[in-house]
Amino acid sequence: MLKNIKVEAYRGFRELDVEGLNRINLFVGQNNCGKTSILEAAQILASEGNVGALLRSLRRRGELLSANEMERNVEEYDVSHLFHGHNLKLGSGFKLEGLNGKTVSVSCEIIPAPQEKEPGQLPIFDVEEGSQLALSLKVGGSPSVTVPLSPFGGIPVDALRRRPLGMGSVSYLGGDTTEVPPIRVVPTEGLENRSMSFLWDGIALTPDEPKVIEALQIIEPSIEKIAFLGREAVRSSAGIVVKFKNSDMRLPIGSLGDGVKRLLSLSLSVIRATGGYLMVDEIDTGLHHSVMEDMWRMVITTAKRLNVQVFATSHSQDCINGLGRLHQVDPKLAAEVSLHRLERGLPHSVRYGPDEISTAALQEIEVR
Amino acid sequence: MKPLKVSDKSAHRLLVEGKDDLNTIIHLVRRHELDYDNPPDGLPYIHATGGYVPLLDALSVAAKSYKRLGIVIDADLDPKARWNEVRHRLDTVGIKLPEVANAGGEVVTGLVDNWRVGVWLMPDNSQAGTLETFLSRLVPHGDQCWLHAEASAKEAKRLGAKYPDKYFSKAHIHTWLSWQEVPGQPFGTAITSACFRTDTPDAIAFVGWFKRLFLG
Numbered sequence: 354m355l356k357n358i359k360v361e362a363y364r365g366f367r368e369l370d371v372e373g374l375n376r377i378n379l380f381v382g383q384n385n386c387g388k389t390s391i392l393e394a395a396q397i398l399a400s401e402g403n404v405g406a407l408l409r410s411l412r413r414r415g416e417l418l419s420a421n422e423m424e425r426n427v428e429e430y431d432v433s434h435l436f437h438g439h440n441l442k443l444g445s446g447f448k449l450e451g452l453n454g455k456t457v458s459v460s461c462e463i464i465p466a467p468q469e470k471e472p473g474q475l476p477i478f479d480v481e482e483g484s485q486l487a488l489s490l491k492v493g494g495s496p497s498v499t500v501p502l503s504p505f506g507g508i509p510v511d512a513l514r515r516r517p518l519g520m521g522s523v524s525y526l527g528g529d530t531t532e533v534p535p536i537r538v539v540p541t542e543g544l545e546n547r548s549m550s551f552l553w554d555g556i557a558l559t560p561d562e563p564k565v566i567e568a569l570q571i572i573e574p575s576i577e578k579i580a581f582l583g584r585e586a587v588r589s590s591a592g593i594v595v596k597f598k599n600s601d602m603r604l605p606i607g608s609l610g611d612g613v614k615r616l617l618s619l620s621l622s623v624i625r626a627t628g629g630y631l632m633v634d635e636i637d638t639g640l641h642h643s644v645m646e647d648m649w650r651m652v653i654t655t656a657k658r659l660n661v662q663v664f665a666t667s668h669s670q671d672c673i674n675g676l677g678r679l680h681q682v683d684p685k686l687a688a689e690v691s692l693h694r695l696e697r698g699l700p701h702s703v704r705y706g707p708d709e710i711s712t713a714a715l716q717e718i719e720v721r
Numbered sequence: 722m723k724p725l726k727v728s729d730k731s732a733h734r735l736l737v738e739g740k741d742d743l744n745t746i747i748h749l750v751r752r753h754e755l756d757y758d759n760p761p762d763g764l765p766y767i768h769a770t771g772g773y774v775p776l777l778d779a780l781s782v783a784a785k786s787y788k789r790l791g792i793v794i795d796a797d798l799d800p801k802a803r804w805n806e807v808r809h810r811l812d813t814v815g816i817k818l819p820e821v822a823n824a825g826g827e828v829v830t831g832l833v834d835n836w837r838v839g840v841w842l843m844p845d846n847s848q849a850g851t852l853e854t855f856l857s858r859l860v861p862h863g864d865q866c867w868l869h870a871e872a873s874a875k876e877a878k879r880l881g882a883k884y885p886d887k888y889f890s891k892a893h894i895h896t897w898l899s900w901q902e903v904p905g906q907p908f909g910t911a912i913t914s915a916c917f918r919t920d921t922p923d924a925i926a927f928v929g930w931f932k933r934l935f936l937g
């Protein structure tokens with residue numbers, strides 16, 4: 354479990370300290386205050402410097418350089434957005450640090466593109482002609498790794514699939530990365546069917562299968578079974594079907610509304626994050642305020658049982674109040690939660706402990 | 722009455738102990754051109770916490786959450802002790818109150834540089850007392866019925882009236898209110914119908930603090 358996170362010059366943050374991380378961490382704050390960035394920072398730290406995690410965050414945000422505009426074959430990850438002020442110039446850099454039993458740190462600096470292949474300074478793939486800059490990534494005490502940038506300042510999206518020059522494994526740059534815990538990410542728009550189907554494959558017919566049904570029953574108490582129909586499930590929601598008690602019909606999950614699908618995404622992801630991390634953007638998306646308390650109960654209970662640390666964001670006071678109500682009926686479970694508000698102009702997050710979340714709900718205090 | 726036209730989502734909030742405080746303040750500031758029915762920017766949402774203890778418990782959470790936070794509490798018997806309790810609670814979130822309360826009401830910097838936290842101890846930030854003590858100072862000077870109401874409340878107690886001694890000023894003020902043109906109005910309405918004056922030094926000091934905190 355990460356105990357704290359410190360970021361410097363990363364995305365919108367000049368500097369930010371997040372202290373007092375708990376098993377479940379809910380990040381709140383105004384639009385564009387950096388909630389998602391913190392989730393990504395947590396993900397990069399949790400993965401101990403996985404370049405893939407860094408690049409996927411760019412893809413999720415659509416921060417890509419268009420192939421058309423560059424007149425190239427493939428689009429590129431626009432890494433400038435990772436740096437404070439979107440500033441891609443020599444010497445720009447950011448740093449992420451966390452305490453995870455040990456100190457984990459990831460730092461990234463813009464350096465001149467390597468001209469010759471010096472031993473120990475090998476770029477992880479070929480340097481293109483005309484390239485000026487490269488990223489130097491350093492994870493903990495390991496030697497730094499050079500990631501060349503294209504002449505446009507990006508990383509071609511297929512670069513990591515190419516045969517790497519300097520590293521045996523491209524994605525992981527940490528020193529000892531054989532034991533990286535699972536990290537699941539649920540974006541605001543939910544999981545694609547392909548991802549849900551993949552997660553389900555590890556759960557079907559295990560003792561966790563009934564837990565997935567229970568999660569769906571938060572909204573539809575008479576759901577009895579769920580099935581993923583082979584290739585169909587990968588292609589469309591018509592391939593994920595449920596059966597209701599006292600009914601012979603099977604219904605596509607898409608016909609049950611966004612809430613059920615959200616709960617499915619959440620329960621599959623938290624179960625398959627066993628021993629690792631779950632990152633959820635806008636955890637309350639698609640959920641009615643009346644089910645918030647039960648959603649939290651499901652997420653917290655499962656995370657506790659399977660030793661998962663959860664990082665989530667929300668805009669919704671209903672979502673926070675759901676936690677407050679949970680505290681009133683089940684303080685032991687709610688004690689696993691901390692809320693962190695990101696406030697522009699403050700170099701640290703504002704932390705609310707479990708009792709304070711409960712007080713806020715009781716006294717109608719807006720903490721978001 | 723609720724300050725309906727100021728949203729409970731406002732970043733400005735005033736925490737008070739009870740409904741009497743809430744209504745008194747709404748009507749008092751209205752007499753000073755801050756109308757909750759037609760609210761100017763900055764006017765806080767007022768929330769009654771249900772007493773001093775819940776208010777104190779909500780203090781650190783509220784101080785972390787609002788750009789402008791005010792609290793109005795009764796000094797009761799020991800103003801110094803009340804002040805120190807509030808001071809201690811705010812200190813836990815890094816907000817520093819001075820050792821001694823400002824007579825005109827305290828306003829200090831909050832969690833962020835441009836945030837503010839204000840504290841008002843009823844009646845006047847120094848003496849023992851309650852909301853009723855504050856209101857008793859808004860009774861028109863030389864009101865004969867005010868003295869008579871005091872004597873009556875005492876006499877009633879001698880005759881077996883059940884109010885506890887600590888509520889004498891409540892009994893006194895409600896007795897007096899029952900003799901007004903519209904008998905038995907609650908505090909707020911009585912302010913609006915001018916049973917109470919709103920231009921006394923105490924009233925002006927309170928409104929001054931309120932404006933400094935929320936509208937300044």
